Amino acid sequence: MNAAAIADTATRTVLLVDDHPIVRDGCRRLLAGSFRVLEAESAETALDLYTAGRPDVVILDLNLPGMGGLEAVRRLRDGDPGARILIFSMYDDPLFAARALQAGAKGYITKNDAPEALMTAIGTVLDGGVYLNHTMARELAVMSYAPRGNPLQTLTPRELEILTLLGRGLAMADIAQSLGISHKTVYNLCTQIKDKLGAKSTRDLIRISIEHHLPG
Structure with a gap:
């Protein structure tokens, strides 16, 4: 300036x-x-x-x-x-x-x-x-333009936010309260995240969040 x-x-x-x-x-x-x-x-x-x-x-x-x-x-x-x-x-x-x-x-x-x-x-x-x-x-x-080498690129901003909060150790109820959405919505979005990332459990999502150094 x-x-x-x-x-x-x-x-x-x-x-x-x-x-x-x-x-x-x-x-x-x-x-x-x-x-x-x-x-x-x-x-x-x-x-x-x-x-x-x-x-x-x-x-x-x-x-x-x-x-x-x-x-x-x-x-x-x-x-x-x-x-x-x-x-x-x-x-x-x-x-x-x-x-x-x-x-x-x-x-x-x-x-x-x-x-x-x-x-x-x-x-x-x-x-x-x-x-x-x-x-x-x-x-x-x-x-x-590049092939999607980073699996997190497939996540929406909301899904990335939830994955980040899981990595911080928040439970689904706490995530729902923090984001102002229902527990059911958080659960459904976690299911979508698992499908996109090939994760079998919430524990897997937490591990992925930590491994990718998401803000926490």
Whole structure:
């Protein structure tokens, strides 16, 4: 973002959602000169803050306690289809970026990217664009045409969310409560996940989640 663009954003609000205080502190220092910054350490708090203040951009970690990041994206977009959400994650796997964009996010940036990349990503999302760095964009393009080598690519964002929560050790009843859906829906989706991944039991799904290092 150039100086003029930054000046234009000075009255805009960013909602920063991350459960690590040190990450929020670093981002706050980076953004404070250009934006009004709100903070939340959970998706549940973020939803309340968004409803109350309608910030211009949400910077959202995928790996959150309680409700996960993908579910938070869906709920934010359900409440406001125009919500501009930028995923800020430690995971550089293009699978997570693809699922985040499918859920409604407008960009994906990793915590290994340079600080100025975060400012560029915010500017892109504010301008109505979609942000991916060149490497991630290229990998997503290759992934879309390549044979499906990663079995998780066959999962929908909702199925990936449930698999992630299973890997965290949540029971089906807890997953249903966290996602705001019925126990029967969770059970049916777990059956679909098993069919797609060739798993025989919930224990197998937990193992797969852990082996693929899903956010947990």
